[in-house]
Each structure stands twice: as C-alpha cells, then as structure tokens.
Amino acid sequence: MFLEFKNGVKSLLQKAVEAAGYEVADLCLETSAYADLASSVAFKLSSKYKESPQIIATKIFEKIQIPKKSYVDKADVIGPYINFYVNREFLDETIKQISAEGENYGSLPKKDERIILEHTSANPTGPLHVGRGRNPIIGDTLARILRRAGYDIETQFYVNDMGKQIAAIVWGYDNVDPNTLSKPERDKPDHDIVRYYRRATELISEDPKVDVEVNEVLAKYESGDPKTIKRFKKVVENCIEGQRQTLERVNVHYDRFVWESQFVRDGSVDEIIEKLKKTRYASLRDGALTLDLREFGLEKDFVLTRSDGITLYTTRDIAYHLWKFSNADVVINVLGEDQKLAMAQLQAALKILNIEKEPKIVFYSFVSLPEGRMSTREGIVVDLDDLLDEALERAYIEVDKRRPELPEDRKRKVAEIVGMGAVRFDTVKVAPEKMMTFRWEEALDFEKQGAPFIQYAHARACSILSKAQLGDFDPSLLKESYEVELIKKMAFFPSMIASAASDLKPNLIATYARELAETFNQFYRYIPVLRAEEDIRNARLALVNCARIVLANVLDLLGIIAPESM
C-alpha cells in the first residue's frame, strides 16, 4: 500500500514541479518523522533557479493537485520541505488487504528471475563454530526475503570435498590411534572427525614425513583411486551430516548440496583450464599455471594449478560459478571477508572467459573471541552446538521464572522457540560487514528488544484473539493515533521487503520487526480492545488480527517461530 501511496505522490509532485515552471530529475522523496513522505526537492532547485528553497517549495505547493482517486490526503509546506500525508482510504485499504491476504501479505509479485544463493559452504573438517556462524543465518534469512520478494530461488551448500584437509583426515583415521585422542565432545560425526583433523594437521607441521604421506593420499584421490575416493566421500558425508543437524536447530535448510568434486569428474575444470591457458593472461611458472590479473587491478597472480598439476580451490570454484550461471539469472554468495581476494580473482577469470554476469556477494566479518579469531584447526572455537545448548538453557530459566505453571514439555518447547529465535535475531540484526566479538554474557543476554520482544507482541495479539470472535468490521472506526500509527507501520511491510531484497540487507528486516513490535505494544498499552463497545471492538479485533499476521510474517522472514503463547 505504501508503494502505491509513494507512486501517487511522485506523479502529483512531478506535475506540480512542472506546473510551477521547474525541471528536476530527482524528487527527493523520503520518509520522515514529520509526515508520511517528505520532499526536499526545493533545495535541489534553489541553486539552479537562484531562488530561496522556501519560495520554491511554496510555489510548487500551490500547484499541487491531489487526484480524487488516490491515497494522498493532503500536502503542506514547512519551510523548504513539502510534506505529504496518507488518507483514510489508505488506512482502510491496508487493513482490508492484510486481512484478505493473511500469511501472503508482504509477498511481492512473482518475478521472472531465478536466483541461486550459496551460503554456509563450511569446510567439512569439523563442527560449525560461532566465528562463521553468521553465514548460515544471513544466508537463510536472505533466501526467505528473496522468496517473498517474488524470486524463484534455490539455496546451495557448496561442499568442499576435495583437497588436502580431507586427505589429512583420511590419513588420520589410518594412522592415529583413537586412544590417544580425547573423547568427542558430542556424539555427532563432525565432533568425531575434528579430532583426527586437529591431530593430523599437528603432525603435518611437526613431521615432514607425514606431510609427504598426506600428499600421497591426496594424489591417490586425484588420480581417481576408487577406494580413496570412497573414503573421502564417507568422511565428508559424515561431517556434513553433523553440520546439517546443527543448522536444523536454527531452522536453516538447503535446497541442494553441491559437491566440488563433481566439476573435476565431469571434466569442466579441465575445460576451463584449457580455455584459460590459451588466453594472453596465462603463463607457466615452475610448472604451475598462473594468470596475470594486473589488468584487473590485482597485483597478485592467480595460481590455477600447482606444479604437480593438482587444481586449486579457486580454480574449481570457477567451474561451480559457470554451472550456477548456466542454471540461474542471478548468483548470490554469502562469504566471509577472507574470501575477498579469491573472489576478485574469480570474477576476473570469469571476465576473461567472457561471462558477462558477475555474482553478487554479501561479505560478512567474523565473530571473534576477545582474545582473537576462532580456528577449527587450532581448536580455538566456540561450537555452534554449545551456543545453542546454552541459549536453550538460558531461555528455559526465563520461561520457568515467568510461567512456572506451564507443563514441563511446554516450557521446554517455549524455551526452544525463544532461545533459537534469540540466536537468529541477534545474529541478523547487525549489518554483515560489522565485526562482532563473542562474549558469553552478551550472547546469552536476551536483550529486551530482541526476538523475545517480537515474539511476545505476537503472543499478546494471539491472546486477545483467543478471547473473541472476529466479525464484520468497519476499518474507518480506527481513528486513534496509536491505531493509525500501527496501520501505517504495517502498510510499510511490503516495501521493506523490496528494499531488503534489492540491497541484500537482512538487517533491515530485523529493524523493521522491532519497530513493528514496539508500535503494537504501544497500541496494546493504551487502546482497550475487548472492553470497547461492539463496533469499535470489532474494528480493533480486526486490527489486532492484522498485527498478528504481519508479526508472524516478519518473524517467518527471519526464520523465527511465532509462538501463540510463551
């Protein structure tokens, strides 16, 4: 509804500007604390036409004609600003629309564009840790946003099943006595595997002979030895399964797992190397094939193959990207900031291969510990599993404190909904590029206006609705300022999704969710619903129902469960 209002304002303002004898490309429309939309276009015109902004604003204002059929109520001028306000019909239509569309409210028209969104793609060397934990949550939230924005989207987890790290694990299972390792921290395959990974990398750095042996394992794998291939596959499958179980807990799922090795096996990596080899960027240095990318502003040579002919990760990633582009119109990757150089090299290589399109990349900064960054190899990590367990425990204490009368299984259930929601919300509310430092006290401090705040608003709405029947209603009876503010906030939802989708900024949705909950809570505090007289009561019930719908939809966008009670 807000988009319709904005378009209405745009066209009438454009006409007014022209009628006043001015010409401008940008109408400078923005949301404002003073009005529903404000234009600062008078500033833009003042230097061009050598008149004061106030005078220009007034002249334009005098030419404004509001069409009969529109969502614009009125306009006014305050100093150099021209302000616009929504009308009654806008509010009424919003309520009707939300009531009618229900859980589809906010969904944008289907677009004829297919997106592949790659996220997480964690190394199958051990359990997921908090350091890279933002990736699945940012990625999954983005996927939900884009789906609502009307795109045909597929999420992919790229499995790095090749390479030395897997060889090290396979070597470890053959050569390390399990009795010399500490017990796995959990009965999950990823926790078992990581013990061998850590020990093997330790031994590689201590003893050059081990390094040679691990390279032999890798060579066997690369040469296509069926037995070795099978063992690699088993290790990776187990590890991914463990990671998948963890991600399931925070409501993150994937449409497809894409195995890196498939691009080696089907020959597409070789094909790419052959193509690149023939370009003027390529050269052979000590047997290694490299690309000179200075033309693309990259000083660093891009090494495509090692001198022993073995391909490197980024080279194989080119094949994956070509495959993605042949299957989608838009390719989006959620990646850690450490991948920036590799991605720049990859994009340059794609250009050399005459691929017009380039992937859109959302880079996020790592979550580090106060003492430094996390590392699976060195065992300096906070496992995501541990964080989730602690969040659950902490949430249970809160539930137990507030609702001691609830049956035990319900308390557990609510704790899970609240705990997992808090983890997701706290992760996604911060802009991806900002660095985060992990501290237990802060991670588990369920900030008042975090996920529980929004879930609570939803539960309150449900509580009211459970005590009454929805009936016919007249939305025009909703005139109190708290009611009007709530309606306006809800009307904003679809345009919020549009901008979060086009800018790939999931944190915008988190901010919106909090604002919506706050607006609802204010309404709840001051406006009685059940006690109101019948006509008003019916209208307010409809409004509460709308709030319930939008709160549920926005929580769904964040991958957070909307409880009916908590």
Added chain:
RNA sequence: GGGCUCGUAGUAUAGUCUGGACAGCACAGGGGCCUCCGGAGCCUCUAACCCGGGUUCAAAUCCCGGCGGGCCCGCCA
C-alpha cells in the same frame, strides 16, 4: 609494507551507497506506570557521529590526510 573494510553515548548498534528538518533503538544508570485484554510491557531523564582538512546553501553521510580495530597479500581452503 601494499590492498580491502569498520570506527556513532559507559556498552552494543540503526542511519552512510542515494548529503537535507530534533542522529533512531536497546542494555547499564536516574524517575514514574497494573480501577486495564499477559509487566518478556509502557512513559520519562542522563549520554554519542575517532581526529584534521576539503567540497556544498547543507556533511555522521561525499573527497583527501592521519589514528585505531579486523581481514587479505599460501602451488591451503
């Protein structure tokens, strides 16, 4: 050393791309609110744009130079 990135109250953040009206929110601290549908709530006070230049009618926002944190600069992934 070079490149990228971040720097907003005591803490943690929104806003920065696309410059405009009081820099929004929370935690912590001060003061209030249950004759009322769930107080995980509401109201209120205190408190911030790293430093220095520049562009502009207008700079948290754009440009240049510092300073500080993070990341990258492997024939690892």
